[in-house]
Amino acid sequence: MSAASTAKRRAGDxxxxxxxxxxxxxxxxxxxxxxxxxxxxxxxxxxxxxxxxQHAENGIDLRLGHEVTxxxxxxxxxxxxxxxxxxxxxxxFDRLMIATGAVPIRPDLPGVDAxxxxxxxxxxxxxxxxxxxxxxxxxxxxxxxxGYIGVEMAEAMVRRGLEVVxxxxxxxxxxxxxxxxxRLVHASMEQMGIDVRxxxxxxxxxxxxxxxxRSVVAGGAEIATDVVVLGIGVRPNVELADAGGLPVxxxxxxxxxxxxxxxxxxxxxxxxxxxxxxxxxxxxxxxVPLGTHANKHGRVAGTNIAGGYxxxxxxxxxAMTKVCDLEIARTGLRESDARVAGFEFESVTIESxxxxxxxxxxxxxxxxxxxxRGTGRLLGAQIVGxxxxxxxxxxxxxxxxxxxTVADLMDVDLGYAPPFSPVWDPVxxxxxxxxxxxxx
Amino acid sequence: MSAASTAKRRAGDxxxxxxxxxxxxxxxxxxxxxxxxxxxxxxxxxxxxxxxxQHAENGIDLRLGHEVTxxxxxxxxxxxxxxxxxxxxxxxFDRLMIATGAVPIRPDLPGVDAxxxxxxxxxxxxxxxxxxxxxxxxxxxxxxxxGYIGVEMAEAMVRRGLEVVxxxxxxxxxxxxxxxxxRLVHASMEQMGIDVRxxxxxxxxxxxxxxxxRSVVAGGAEIATDVVVLGIGVRPNVELADAGGLPVxxxxxxxxxxxxxxxxxxxxxxxxxxxxxxxxxxxxxxxVPLGTHANKHGRVAGTNIAGGYxxxxxxxxxAMTKVCDLEIARTGLRESDARVAGFEFESVTIESxxxxxxxxxxxxxxxxxxxxRGTGRLLGAQIVGxxxxxxxxxxxxxxxxxxxTVADLMDVDLGYAPPFSPVWDPVxxxxxxxxxxxxx
Numbered sequence: 001m002s003a004a005s006t007a008k009r010r011a012g013d014x015x016x017x018x019x020x021x022x023x024x025x026x027x028x029x030x031x032x033x034x035x036x037x038x039x040x041x042x043x044x045x046x047x048x049x050x051x052x053x054q055h056a057e058n059g060i061d062l063r064l065g066h067e068v069t070x071x072x073x074x075x076x077x078x079x080x081x082x083x084x085x086x087x088x089x090x091x092x093f094d095r096l097m098i099a100t101g102a103v104p105i106r107p108d109l110p111g112v113d114a115x116x117x118x119x120x121x122x123x124x125x126x127x128x129x130x131x132x133x134x135x136x137x138x139x140x141x142x143x144x145x146x147g148y149i150g151v152e153m154a155e156a157m158v159r160r161g162l163e164v165v166x167x168x169x170x171x172x173x174x175x176x177x178x179x180x181x182x183r184l185v186h187a188s189m190e191q192m193g194i195d196v197r198x199x200x201x202x203x204x205x206x207x208x209x210x211x212x213x214r215s216v217v218a219g220g221a222e223i224a225t226d227v228v229v230l231g232i233g234v235r236p237n238v239e240l241a242d243a244g245g246l247p248v249x250x251x252x253x254x255x256x257x258x259x260x261x262x263x264x265x266x267x268x269x270x271x272x273x274x275x276x277x278x279x280x281x282x283x284x285x286x287x288v289p290l291g292t293h294a295n296k297h298g299r300v301a302g303t304n305i306a307g308g309y310x311x312x313x314x315x316x317x318x319a320m321t322k323v324c325d326l327e328i329a330r331t332g333l334r335e336s337d338a339r340v341a342g343f344e345f346e347s348v349t350i351e352s353x354x355x356x357x358x359x360x361x362x363x364x365x366x367x368x369x370x371x372x373r374g375t376g377r378l379l380g381a382q383i384v385g386x387x388x389x390x391x392x393x394x395x396x397x398x399x400x401x402x403x404x405t406v407a408d409l410m411d412v413d414l415g416y417a418p419p420f421s422p423v424w425d426p427v428x429x430x431x432x433x434x435x436x437x438x439x440x
Numbered sequence: 441m442s443a444a445s446t447a448k449r450r451a452g453d454x455x456x457x458x459x460x461x462x463x464x465x466x467x468x469x470x471x472x473x474x475x476x477x478x479x480x481x482x483x484x485x486x487x488x489x490x491x492x493x494q495h496a497e498n499g500i501d502l503r504l505g506h507e508v509t510x511x512x513x514x515x516x517x518x519x520x521x522x523x524x525x526x527x528x529x530x531x532x533f534d535r536l537m538i539a540t541g542a543v544p545i546r547p548d549l550p551g552v553d554a555x556x557x558x559x560x561x562x563x564x565x566x567x568x569x570x571x572x573x574x575x576x577x578x579x580x581x582x583x584x585x586x587g588y589i590g591v592e593m594a595e596a597m598v599r600r601g602l603e604v605v606x607x608x609x610x611x612x613x614x615x616x617x618x619x620x621x622x623r624l625v626h627a628s629m630e631q632m633g634i635d636v637r638x639x640x641x642x643x644x645x646x647x648x649x650x651x652x653x654r655s656v657v658a659g660g661a662e663i664a665t666d667v668v669v670l671g672i673g674v675r676p677n678v679e680l681a682d683a684g685g686l687p688v689x690x691x692x693x694x695x696x697x698x699x700x701x702x703x704x705x706x707x708x709x710x711x712x713x714x715x716x717x718x719x720x721x722x723x724x725x726x727x728v729p730l731g732t733h734a735n736k737h738g739r740v741a742g743t744n745i746a747g748g749y750x751x752x753x754x755x756x757x758x759a760m761t762k763v764c765d766l767e768i769a770r771t772g773l774r775e776s777d778a779r780v781a782g783f784e785f786e787s788v789t790i791e792s793x794x795x796x797x798x799x800x801x802x803x804x805x806x807x808x809x810x811x812x813r814g815t816g817r818l819l820g821a822q823i824v825g826x827x828x829x830x831x832x833x834x835x836x837x838x839x840x841x842x843x844x845t846v847a848d849l850m851d852v853d854l855g856y857a858p859p860f861s862p863v864w865d866p867v868x869x870x871x872x873x874x875x876x877x878x879x880x
Contacts, residue, residue, distance in 0.1 A: 029796065029798070029858065029863070031796075031856075031857065031858050032796060032798055032799075032858050035798075035799060035858055035859070040799060040800050041798045041799070041800075046797075046798035047798055290856065291856060291863050292854075292856035292861075292863050292864070292865075293853075295863045295864065296851075296864075311851075312851070313851050314853075315853040316852075316853045317853070318853045318854060318855045318856075319855065319856075319857075320855040320856070320857045320860055321857050322857070322859050322860075327860075329855055331853070331855070356469065356471075356472060357486075358469070358472055358475075358481045358486035358487055359472075359475060359480060359481070360480050360481075388831075390855060390857075390860055391828075391831060391832070391855060391860050391861070392831070392834070393855050394832070394834065394835045394854045394855055394865075395834050395835070395838055397852060397853050397854055397855065398835055398838035398839055398842070398844075398849075398852055398854075399838055401848075401852050401853070402838070402842040402844065404838075404842065408841075409838075411736075411751075411752070411753050412756075412837060412838055412841050413733075413754075413755040413756045413757070413758045413771070413837050413841070414732075414758060414834045414837055414838075415758045415759065415760040415769055415771070415830060415831060415833050415834055415837065416471075416730065416731060416732035416758075416759075416760070417471065417759075417760045417761050417762070417830075418469065418471050418472050418475055419475070419762055420760055420762075420767075420830055420831055421732075421831070423469070423731050423732050423735045424732070424735065424736075425732075425834075
């Protein structure tokens with residue numbers, strides 16, 4: 001819808017835009033669902049950026065419940081199934097934008113189809129969880145997966161008063177961090193009363209006579225529960241595009257160029273969680289499902305579709321989340337990524353504070369930083385800390401964007417005042433430590 | 441003390457370090473004084489980063505109450521008055537570090553020497569204000585000056601329950617911002633119950649029969665008050681250095697090179713609020729009294745004094761503060777600075793939110809951005825907003841450091857998650873608006 005809105009705004013009547021969505025909602029913030037479940041967001045309508053009526057007003061023919069079932073590149077048509085009437089039709093296009101998003105990975109395990117096992121991908125998923133919390137008043141929850149969705153849903157369940165077990169096959173939660181930083185997340189979650197079981201693959205689910213899940217079998221143990229949330233991750237939803245003959249890359253997403261055009265197909269565009277994105281640090285194509293990228297992809301694609309010029313130059317891998325008051329952020333490469341990319345590097349970890357030490361809201365934060373040997377170039381950074389920590393990752397993101405060295409970063413004139421930072425901002429302290437490490 | 445500590449840590453016994461301080465305290469955070477007065481910081485000792493005992497333990501001969509009264513470059517000696525004994529002595533040096541700081545500007549106005557009129561520069565100043573609040577239980581305060589110290593002391597007095605009038609000769613408070621952004625600060629301060637009188641120069645002070653101030657005469661009116669705080673600004677304290685024959689620049693500070701060496705004097709070093717600093721955007725020498733710079737200057741000078749190599753490359757003009765929950769930040773050039781420097785530029789101002797709009801702690805923030813015509817280079821940014829706004833200026837500071845264009849900044853992969861940012865970070869929204877403005 002971001003592409004549609006941008007294109008319509010630019011081209012006006014020169015473009016007829018039809019938007020086909022198989023679900024019942026459009027233009028909503030999927031990232032907001034955990035906060036809706038947690039109770040931060042009162043009304044589901046708050047998650048909707050633009051209503052179907054607003055899109056209609058803007059001249060976009062948005063058809064909810066209409067699923068594209070095939071893309072016919074030769075004829076320049078798509079095949080549509082209208083979920084309401086049950087009938088199908090074909091519709092021609094001059095330009096096609098593919099924004100099929102990602103689908104949650106649902107493990108092929110015994111009992112996974114029991115009732116009470118929820119994904120958290122769509123507004124309907126969120127509504128089901130909320131309805132279950134209200135009607136069944138569950139006491140215990142198991143969250144499967146310790147990534148972004150996993151830790152966010154663990155917070156949501158804790159704040160709803162449930163006893164929460166997080167079952168995760170990885171050695172530590174938040175594998176988008178290095179394990180030593182993930183360990184900090186693990187310890188903090190335990191302090192919040194969340195039972196985090198790492199290195200514990202799920203083997204199956206057991207349902208009661210009513211068909212509702214009653215336990216999760218994981219790591220040889222049976223964990224009794226009243227509800228299960230799956231947060232295992234997502235994969236690009238490219239079946240349709242793949243079947244239509246469009247190029248899919250090694251990371252599983254559609255291959256696009258700088259302008260979000262599908263490679264080799266001048267009139268086909270794509271964006272959001274179904275495409276691959278270029279990581280400017282590793283110089284590899286990766287799959288980064290994230291609302292902010294999706295929105296920017298849409299704006300770039302929409303501009304180009306309307307005959308303008310815009311590019312999406314890539315990402316440096318910035319992402320963040322929180323679990324209750326623990327903030328987690330990362331950008332650039334982890335140690336494992338840096339090794340795969342062939343970098344030799346030093347890695348440092350420092351402890352600092354979010355504000356001047358004497359300031360009452362001063363909180364601890366840990367910053368890890370990787371820098372290339374020889375050049376001293378910043379390769380990545382990770383932050384785990386309390387309120388006021390996470391958004392500091394942006395400094396490192398801009399530094400990565402500019403291929404800065406840690407020696408140069410160490411000197412940058414960052415904002416200082418006691419309510420906002422120690423005299424040396426924690427990011428600068430980390431950069432200074434990295435400089436020392438590089439000097440041996 | 442930062443220079444002394446750094447040099448001692450590097451050089452150990454190879455350097456004998458004597459530190460001469462005329463006051464009764466060293467190594468304290470002057471920036472913390474308003475928060476001490478406000479009640480955020482309970483104990484004055486919390487403002488002291490290192491005690492005299494700790495310095496002694498580290499092998500630094502710190503002499504409190506010892507005032508340097510002259511610098512004799514020819515002999516390589518300083519003249520010292522020992523406030524305690526009343527006697528004087530001379531002490532020789534191989535290397536001299538000058539860190540005389542800044543002195544508050546005290547207007548030469550009738551009645552300015554009345555009791556109850558305080559500066560906020562030293563711990564003793566802070567202690568006097570706190571003692572006055574306790575003993576005299578004042579009901580009303582006038583703060584003279586609407587800059588950093590002025591607005592911070594206005595907050596402190598409001599939080600202490602006083603009725604506060606800020607009297608300021610400038611058209612709007614916070615002249616380190618453009619007036620249109622200062623106007624937002626003005627309006628917010630009024631909403632907090634602070635009576636802000638702009639374009640109102642102070643003409644004098646009137647004391648009661650007991651010698652205590654009872655009113656401020658400003659803009660032709662008499663403002664009754666029980667206590668006055670002066671926050672008019674500071675100037676580099678260079679009398680001593682000037683008299684000793686050391687070079688003082690147009691901005692009033694000591695002239696130093698990249699290594700914090702005083703220009704033309706190989707064995708003399710200087711740093712902190714008494715020196716001039718190079719602004720990398722305007723390419724002019726400026727006076728920026730700020731604790732974070734002072735601390736970095738000390739580290740650079742100390743490294744070099746100990747025979748190492750370190751540089752302070754300059755600043756981009758980042759600074760921030762808050763008044764109650766209003767956050768204020770700036771970096772780079774204001775419109776007036778940009779004009780003086782000869783830039784042609786576009787300037788844009790956008791309204792956004794600190795977090796996703798549906799997130800409960802989402803707060804409004806305003807970002808102003810200046811970009812050079814032709815090149816599109818970012819020239820400066822200003823932020824006024826609620827909790828979560830100010831530290832976003834760091835993104836612009838790193839962008840200025842790297843001479844980024846607003847078109848490049850617009851694309852940077854900044855951190856996103858609903859508790860931390862809208863899908864488009866406000867800084868990116870501003871950059872996007874600047875790109876549009878440049879395109880006409």
